[in-house]
Amino acid sequence: MSTITESVTIDAPARAAYEQWAAYETLPxxxxxxxxxxxxxxxxxxxxVSIAGVTREFDAQVLERIPGRRLAWRSLDGPRHAGALEFEALDDNTTRVTARMDLAPEGFAETAADKLGVINIRVRRDLQQFKHYMEDGGRHEPQTWQDQWHEPPL
Structure with missing residues (x-):
């Protein structure tokens, strides 16, 4: 079992960040x-979901819901994992979002991705994209790894 903890600070009220994340259908x-x-x-x-190029399906149950502050869940089947998102108001319009996840990767690709830190990078990147999404008023589209690859300057 691996534990991942990543945080991001966003320019948005904690309640708005919480409500956006709790609108699960918009996560993609x-x-x-x-x-x-x-x-x-x-x-x-x-x-x-897609993990290390492998598509997986599972059901998850919300274990705790504190509006504007915390969401916690656990998987009911499929890849075993549990986690929580904390929304900490730093002021009226700034929030630190912290994701904590415990997961037990299934299969070779997921286990390798976990050991290489790919899953940590994915969580960190998703939080950064959430930041951009919130700060751009929902107009942000996720980038692929190809969009982030740049040739070094000459």
Whole structure:
């Protein structure tokens, strides 16, 4: 089991950041690995994700919901993981978002990605894209790794 902790500071109120993240269906707009999220009940969602090039599906249950402050969940099937997002108001319009995840990768590709730090990088990048999404008023589109690759200057 691996533990990942990543944070980002965004220029948005904590409540707005929380509400945007809690609108699970919009996560694919700023999270590269999330293909689709469907609500299956008040506290259960069905996820389709891509991890290290492998598509996985699972159901997750919300364990804790504190509006404007915290969301916690655990998987019910598929890849085993649990996590929480903390939304810490630094002032009226600045929020530190911290993601903490415990996961047990399945299969060779996911295990290798975890050991190489690829999953940590993915979480960090998703938080950065969330920051841009919130600060751009929802107009931000996720970038692919090709969009971020630049030739070194001559």
């Amino acid at each position: 707009r700023f999270s590269d690995g999330v293909i689709n999220v469907e609500r299956r009940g008040e506290d259960v969602t069905h996820w389709t």
